Amino acid sequence: LGRGKIEIKKIENSTNRQVTFSKRRGGLIKKAQELSILCSAEVAVIIFSNTGKLCEFSNSSMSKILGKYQKEKGSQLWDAEHQNLYNEIKRLKEENERFKSNLRHMKGEDVNSLPLEDLCLLEQALEIAIERVRTKKDHCFVEELYNSRKRLSSLEEENNRLREIAGNCRAMTMERENGYGVSNVYGGGEGVTSLHISPTFRVQPSHPNLKDTGY
Structure with missing residues (x-):
């Protein structure tokens, strides 16, 4: 059909x-x-x-x-101003195409058609770029290492502080358990304190001769 x-x-x-x-x-x-x-x-x-x-x-x-x-x-068709504008647009298009071509070459694309001189220039440009990247990478590595050590030092200081607090808490606990803790006599009154002493035990004389001595 x-x-x-x-x-x-x-x-x-x-x-x-x-x-x-x-x-x-x-x-x-x-x-x-x-x-x-x-x-x-x-x-x-x-x-x-x-x-x-x-x-x-x-x-x-x-x-x-x-x-x-x-x-x-x-x-x-157009005046001088429009002609200049057209020429500028044309120049920008050509420059854009040149940048795209250079970018492809930097990626290793479309290099078969390049002459030896352009290949040498491309190689030099890539070596310079690689050196800059390595320098920046090394700088970032050193900076990151410095920051890591700084964080580690801060953590160690915090750890030591916590250990000191824990040691003080253990010492206070042991003092209370041994009866040497200081506390308030009247349950919170200001300025009046008393020392808690462990209860004392008095030996009652059981020998007959000790009863007569007044013990």
Whole structure:
């Protein structure tokens, strides 16, 4: 079965509209690319989506083709300010691509196409980066070791303090058990204390001769 004829009108469904835009944009750029190859033509395509997103294609320099267009039509597409802005955007795009390429090289990717000189420069840059990472790692290690020792010293001091408190508590407990603890006579009165002494036991004389001696 052949495909039915599609009515050319605005697609109301936003999802379907976006899908159709993506497909037809790709098809249009593909046709423009084929036209430039088959006919050795200079082709430039500029597309703005309904959300304002720019999509462009040119088989050579876009500014060169637009310059030819301006010269041929005798009209100015943009003023010097817009031209400078366009050049700045182009420069930033090229710089961004260069940074991405350098990042891939730093990861060891896409290095097969690099010449010997670039490989040597890349090796030097990686060695410098590794040395910086090692220096920072060693610094962090020393700092962490210092902090660990400091925490250990603090824990030892706290342990000694707790041992001293425990020793004092044991000594006080032993004094109370032996009857030498000091307490308040009147159950909490201020300034009046008494020494608790263990009860004494008096030996009663049981021998007949001791009774007469007055004991």
